[in-house]
Amino acid sequence: MNITESSTDNKFVIFKLANQYYGIDIYNVQVIEKVTNYTRVPNAEHYVKGVINLRGEVVPVIDLGERFGIISSENNNESRIIIIKVKDILIGLVVDSSSEVLTLDEEDIDDTPSLGEQATEEFIKGIGKKDGRLIMLLDLEKVIGVNETIEEI
Amino acid sequence: MDINQYMDIFIEEAKEHLLSMNESLLELEKTPRDTGLLNQIFRVSHTLKGMAGTMGFSKISNLTHEMENVLHEVRNNKIEISHEIIDILFKCFDALEEYITNITATGEEGDLNSEHLVNTLNNILNNDDSKIAVTQAEPMTKIYEDDSLKGYNFDDYVLNVLKKAKEKDLNAFEVDITISSDCMLKAARAFIIFNKLESYSQIIQSKPSVEDIEDERFNDNFVLVLVTNESQDSIKNDIMSISEIDNVTIKSINLGTIDDKVETIEDEDIDEDIEEKVLDIKSQDKKRVSSKFGKTVRVDIDRLDNLMNLVSELIIIKNRMEDIGESSEKQNMNEAIEYLERITTSLHDAVMKVRMVPIERVFNRFPRMVRDLSKELGKTINLQMSGEETEVDRTVIDEIGDPLIHLIRNSIDHGIENPEKRRKLGKTETGTVKLMAYPDGQNVVIEVEDDGGGINIEKVKQKAIKNGLITKSQAKDLSNEESVGLLFRAGFSTADKVSDISGRGVGLDVVKTKIEAIGGTVEVETFEGKGSKFIIRLPLTLAIIQALLIKIKDETYAVPLSSVREISPIYSKEIRNVQGQEVVLYRNKTLPIIRLGNKLGIELEKDNDELITVIVNKGDKEAGLIVDNLIGQQEIVIKSLGKYLSGIRYVAGATILGNGTISLILDVNSLL
Numbered sequence: 031m032n033i034t035e036s037s038t039d040n041k042f043v044i045f046k047l048a049n050q051y052y053g054i055d056i057y058n059v060q061v062i063e064k065v066t067n068y069t070r071v072p073n074a075e076h077y078v079k080g081v082i083n084l085r086g087e088v089v090p091v092i093d094l095g096e097r098f099g100i101i102s103s104e105n106n107n108e109s110r111i112i113i114i115k116v117k118d119i120l121i122g123l124v125v126d127s128s129s130e131v132l133t134l135d136e137e138d139i140d141d142t143p144s145l146g147e148q149a150t151e152e153f154i155k156g157i158g159k160k161d162g163r164l165i166m167l168l169d170l171e172k173v174i175g176v177n178e179t180i181e182e183i
Numbered sequence: 184m185d186i187n188q189y190m191d192i193f194i195e196e197a198k199e200h201l202l203s204m205n206e207s208l209l210e211l212e213k214t215p216r217d218t219g220l221l222n223q224i225f226r227v228s229h230t231l232k233g234m235a236g237t238m239g240f241s242k243i244s245n246l247t248h249e250m251e252n253v254l255h256e257v258r259n260n261k262i263e264i265s266h267e268i269i270d271i272l273f274k275c276f277d278a279l280e281e282y283i284t285n286i287t288a289t290g291e292e293g294d295l296n297s298e299h300l301v302n303t304l305n306n307i308l309n310n311d312d313s314k315i316a317v318t319q320a321e322p323m324t325k326i327y328e329d330d331s332l333k334g335y336n337f338d339d340y341v342l343n344v345l346k347k348a349k350e351k352d353l354n355a356f357e358v359d360i361t362i363s364s365d366c367m368l369k370a371a372r373a374f375i376i377f378n379k380l381e382s383y384s385q386i387i388q389s390k391p392s393v394e395d396i397e398d399e400r401f402n403d404n405f406v407l408v409l410v411t412n413e414s415q416d417s418i419k420n421d422i423m424s425i426s427e428i429d430n431v432t433i434k435s436i437n438l439g440t441i442d443d444k445v446e447t448i449e450d451e452d453i454d455e456d457i458e459e460k461v462l463d464i465k466s467q468d469k470k471r472v473s474s475k476f477g478k479t480v481r482v483d484i485d486r487l488d489n490l491m492n493l494v495s496e497l498i499i500i501k502n503r504m505e506d507i508g509e510s511s512e513k514q515n516m517n518e519a520i521e522y523l524e525r526i527t528t529s530l531h532d533a534v535m536k537v538r539m540v541p542i543e544r545v546f547n548r549f550p551r552m553v554r555d556l557s558k559e560l561g562k563t564i565n566l567q568m569s570g571e572e573t574e575v576d577r578t579v580i581d582e583i584g585d586p587l588i589h590l591i592r593n594s595i596d597h598g599i600e601n602p603e604k605r606r607k608l609g610k611t612e613t614g615t616v617k618l619m620a621y622p623d624g625q626n627v628v629i630e631v632e633d634d635g636g637g638i639n640i641e642k643v644k645q646k647a648i649k650n651g652l653i654t655k656s657q658a659k660d661l662s663n664e665e666s667v668g669l670l671f672r673a674g675f676s677t678a679d680k681v682s683d684i685s686g687r688g689v690g691l692d693v694v695k696t697k698i699e700a701i702g703g704t705v706e707v708e709t710f711e712g713k714g715s716k717f718i719i720r721l722p723l724t725l726a727i728i729q730a731l732l733i734k735i736k737d738e739t740y741a742v743p744l745s746s747v748r749e750i751s752p753i754y755s756k757e758i759r760n761v762q763g764q765e766v767v768l769y770r771n772k773t774l775p776i777i778r779l780g781n782k783l784g785i786e787l788e789k790d791n792d793e794l795i796t797v798i799v800n801k802g803d804k805e806a807g808l809i810v811d812n813l814i815g816q817q818e819i820v821i822k823s824l825g826k827y828l829s830g831i832r833y834v835a836g837a838t839i840l841g842n843g844t845i846s847l848i849l850d851v852n853s854l855l
Contacts, residue, residue: 043549057245067844069844069845069846072783072784072785072832072833073783073784073833080848081824081837081845083839083843086492086496086824088825088839090824090827090828118826120825121823129640172829
C-alpha cells in the first residue's frame with residue numbers, strides 16, 4: 031500500500047473536533063477504533079494520552095485537541111481513535127467523531143489562508159470545500175512532529 | 184522472483200567467503216609455505232569472482248581476478264611468497280570487505296577505487312622474469328568497433344576473455360534464448376538455463392543484465408555470450424531440453440580479428456575455470472582446509488519475528504488462562520495450564536535457538552585487528568580466544584561488536600606494555616590478550632583480559648580531577664573499585680586524542696552505555712602490574728523476560744526480575760533524609776530510597792507505616808523502590824514503545840498483560 035502524502039484519488043477521512051471538520055488523506059489511515067482504555071505513559075508530552083493495545087501492537091495515542099491547543103476532547107460514545115501511519119510510525123489520534131470519507135477535487139482545495147490567531151494553522155496544509163463545509167486538511171507529519179525532537183520534561 | 188533474494192544470498196555467502204579468506208590469510212602469514220592455505224585462498228577468490236561476476240559487481244570481479252593470477256603464480260612456485268605479497272593480499276581483502284559492506288548498505292559497490300591494488304598485483308607478476316604482463320592502466324570501458332564484432336558492444340573484460348578463449352581453442356557463442364511467453368516464472372526458468380550453461384561454460388556477458396533477468400525485467404528473450412569447449416549443437420540441444428523454451432539461436436563469434444585489438448595478457452583464466460571444477464572434485468579426497476562453517480539455514484529475521492510474535496500470543500493466552508484458573512478452581516483447568524506452559528516454554532526455547540548465533544561471528548574479526556594493531560604499535564601480542572561457540576541472540580551479536588573492539592584496543596594500546604618494558608619487568612615480551620566467552624545461567628559472559636600493567640588508580644583519579652568529575656577531597660575517599668568506576672563516567676574521556684586507538688578510559692562510557700542498552704553489565708578487575716580484566720554480562724535473550732509486576736495506585740508496571748534483588752518491608756519512620764536524598768539503613772548499608780510515584784508523576788497518598796520496598800540493583804549500586812502493591816512474577820514479552828515515544832524517561836518498553844491491557848516496563852538502570 032502506498033502511504034505517501036500525495037494521493038491521486040484525493041480521498042479524505044473526515045472527522046470532527048471542537049465543531050470543526052478536519053480531513054486526513056485516506057492513504058495514511060489504517061483503521062478507526064472505538065476509544066478503549068489507555069495506559070498512561072509517564073513523562074511524555076501532555077497531549078500523549080497513553081498507549082493502547084491494537085491487536086497485540088503497542089500504539090501511542092495523542093489527543094488531537096490538546097495537540098492543537100484547543101479544547102481537550104471529552105470522551106463520549108462518538109469519540110474515535112483514528113490509527114494513522116506516517117513515516118512508518120503508527121499512531122492513534124483521538125477525535126470527537128468520524129463518519130465519512132469524502133473525495134475532494136483539486137479545485138475544491140485551497141491553500142491555507144492566514145487565519146490569524148488560529149493555533150491550528152501550522153498543522154494545516156490546505157482547506158477543502160464541500161457542500162458548504164470547510165474542511166481543514168491536516169499535515170500529518172507536522173501533527174505528529176516527526177521532525178521535532180521529543181523533549182524530555 | 185526478487186533480486187533481493189539473490190542479493191541476500193550473495194551477501195551472506197560473500198561474507199562467509201571473506202571470513203574464510205581472512206582466516207586463511209592470517210594462517211598463511213604464520214606458515215607461508217602451506218600450499219593448502221594457498222589453495223584455499225585461491226578457491227575463495229575464484230568463487231568470489233564468479234559470484235560477483237554473476238551479480239554484475241565488476242570491481243570485485245576485477246580485483247579477485249588479479250588476486251587469483253598472483254596466487255596462481257605463487258602456487259606454481261613461479262613467484263616467491265613474501266610478506267609484501269601477504270600484506271597486499273590483506274589490503275585486497277580489506278577492499279573486498281569494503282565493497283561487500285557497501286553492497287550490504289546500498290546495493291552497490293561504492294566509489295572505493297582498487298585500481299592501485301590491481302596495478303600492484305600486476306607489478307608483482309611483472310617482476311617475474313618469465314612473464315610479460317601488461318598493466319591495465321587504461322580505462323576499462325572502451326567500446327570496440329570491429330568488423331567481425333559489429334553489433335556487439337564488448338568491454339575490455341569480455342574481449343580479453345574472448346581473446347584468451349581463442350588461444351585455448353575454445354568456442355565463443357552468442358546464444359539468443361526466447362522463453363515461452365506463457366511461462367509463469369521466467370526468472371526461475373532463466374536461472375535454470377544459467378545453471379545448466381555454467382556447468383560447462385563461462386557466461387561472460389548477458390543482455391539484459393543478470394540482475395534484470397533475475398528481477399524478471401525482460402521480455403521473454405535474452406542474449407548471452409559464453410565461451411566453452413562444447414559444440415554449438417550440443418549447447419542447443421541442452422537448452423532445448425529445458426521446458427518452456429520457445430527458441431534458441433546460437434551464433435558463433437568470430438574470434439579471428441580480436442587479436443590485434445587486445446594486448447597480450449598472460450592470464451589463463453578460462454582454462455582455470457574449467458580446470459578448477461575438476462580440481463575441486465579431486466581435492467575433496469586430499470587433505471583439505473576444513474571449512475569452519477557448518478551447514479547453515481538462513482532464515483529471514485522477519486519470519487523469526489513472526490514466529491516470536493506467535494509465541495508472545497501463546498504466552499498472553501497462558502497468562503489469561505491463569506487468571507481464569509484462579510477464579511474457578513478446576514483441576515482440569517490447572518492441568519491444561521500446566522500443559523500449555525510446557526508448550527510455551529519449549530516453543531520459546533526452540534525459537535530462541537533459531538535466533539542464536541555463535542559468538543564466533545563477532546570474534547573472528549579480532550585476530551586481524553590485533554595483528555594490525557600490534558604491527559602499528561610495535562608490540563607483539565598473542566590473542567587467545569576461547570568459547571567462540573557460545574551462542575547469543577542475533578540482536579546481541581549485532582550490538583556487541585563495537586564495545587568489544589573498544590575494549591580490545593584499550594587492552595592492547597594501554598594495557599600491554601611495549602616489549603622493552605615487559606623485558607625489564609621480567610614478563611615475556613609477547614603480551615597476551617585473552618578473549619573468553621561462556622554461558623552462565625541466563626547470561627552470557629564475555630571477558631577481555633590482558634597481562635599488561637593494569638589500571639593505574641592514581642592516574643585515573645588525577646585525570647578525573649582534571650576533567651572536573653570529582654574534587655581532590657573526594658578523590659581521597661574513593662575506594663579502588665570506585666576509582667575504576669570513574670573510567671565509565673561520561674566526560675572522563677578527553678577529546679584531545681590524536682591517535683585513533685583509544686587510550687585507557689577513552690570512550691569507555693560509550694562501551695558501558697551500549698552494553699547496558701542491550702540489558703548487559705560491564706565490570707572491571709584490575710591488578711597493578713599484572714593486568715586487567717573487563718567482564719561483560721549479557722542476557723541470552725532480549726525478547727521475553729521474567730518480571731515482577733507491581734502496582735502504584737491503579738497503574739501496573741513491570742520490573743525486570745534480573746535487577747530485583749529482594750523485596751522487603753521498610754518502616755517509614757526509619758527513612759532519613761541525607762543531602763536531599765532519602766535513605767534507610769538496611770543490613771548495615773545505606774540504601775537510597777526511590778519513590779516510584781514521584782518519578783512517574785503519580786500523586787501519592789500519605790505514607791503508611793510499613794512501605795513495600797523492592798530492592799533493585801545495577802551492578803554494585805542498590806536502591807529501594809517504594810511501591811503500593813505487589814502483583815507477582817510473570818513471564819512477559821517485551822514490546823517497544825515505538826519510535827514516537829522513544830527516549831521516554833524511566834520506561835524501557837511495554838508488555839501486554841493477560842487481560843489485554845498494557846503495562847510499562849521500568850528501566851531500572853535509569854532510575855538508579
